[in-house]
Amino acid sequence: MKVLTVVGARPQFIKAIAISAAVARRDDMEEVLLHTGQHYDDNMSEVFFRDLKLPQPKYRFNLGGGSHAEMTGRQLIEIERALKEEAPDICLVYGDTNSTLAGALAAAKLHIPVAHVEAGLRSFNRRMPEEINRVLTDHVSRWLFAPTQTAVENLKREGVDPASVHCVGDVMYDVSRLIIDGTVSRTVIVDDLALPRGGYAVATLHRQENTDDPQRLEAILTALGELSRRMPVVLPLHPRTAKAVEAQRLSGHLAAIRAIDPIGFFDMATLLADARLVVTDSGGLQKEAYFHRVPCVTVREETEWVELVEMGWNRLPESISRQAILAAAEAALASGPGADASPYGDGNAAELILDAIAATG
Structure with missing residues (x-):
């Protein structure tokens, strides 16, 4: 099963660390990484590929800057070309950026199933570009991976097919545990x-x-x-x-x-x-x-x-x-400290996401 993953901004690079590593451990999936270049500053982009051992993207564009329409439009064109060339089984997108929406729309138009990681989040403020990106991406996705039960309830209220929604926890927690558990040493x-x-x-x-x-x-x-x-x-x-x-x-x-x-x-x-x-x-x-x-x-x-x-x-x-x-x-x-709970899962969201895709793909 071939997965084409679209990234373009700092939060997406971090989330991709967990899932890309989990894909590499499987023998039933391969990943093609596409970087839109929405974040192109070295410290906002290249540091993740260099320091975090994130796989180098097969496709790398320079599609940051400009208005939301300009950026999203350019990204749509280039992502569509890559999707046609790769013919993946799945297009995976993260979060709520213009890269997220462009990847989801390009794939949906080509009838390539979309997996949305971090689905169901809502600020209920439609003035935020991110809110528009979230809502539209959710409603063209085949798999909606919600980080919390609150996100699941949001999708339920919007009439999303419950069979498409999976509450898996937060992949950011997967990555943060590398520091919290001491797997990766703190910096100086x-x-x-x-x-x-x-x-x-x-x-x-x-x-x-x-x-x-x-x-x-x-x-x-x-x-x-x-x-x-x-x-x-x-x-x-x-x-x-x-x-x-x-x-x-x-x-x-x-x-x-x-x-x-x-x-x-x-x-x-x-x-x-x-x-x-x-x-x-x-x-x-x-x-x-x-x-x-x-x-x-x-x-x-x-x-x-x-x-x-x-x-x-x-x-x-x-x-x-x-x-x-x-x-x-x-x-x-x-x-002082707030309540002690675990609303974002157990730190194994990446494995749960790939298991769900493999089981229903």
């Missing part, structure tokens, strides 16, 4: 940055709704600057955010923050393992914080990972304002 980034273990915050910021709105971006950066009076704040600066900061003349707000270049997965996992707090607008980092049992503040009006809010590990500020973000951060620091 905490020492290199001279950070006090257990006494600093990690922040990330990249969502278009935050970076392209000058008021929101300034509010978030101001809050992080004030938080830095209490503890060091490390901010790996996403290329989009760096451009927005410069264009909006907000560079002065970075003075109190430890802004660094984007970092690889294991550097980030090491930072998280010793952090006191995470402040982010990333979907994936909310979970990664929880995997390392670090409280999180998500600077958005909603989150697709509602179970983390319900368990007390994640908080949403009342508004995207300096005061509300700081209040959420103070509450997270003061409240």
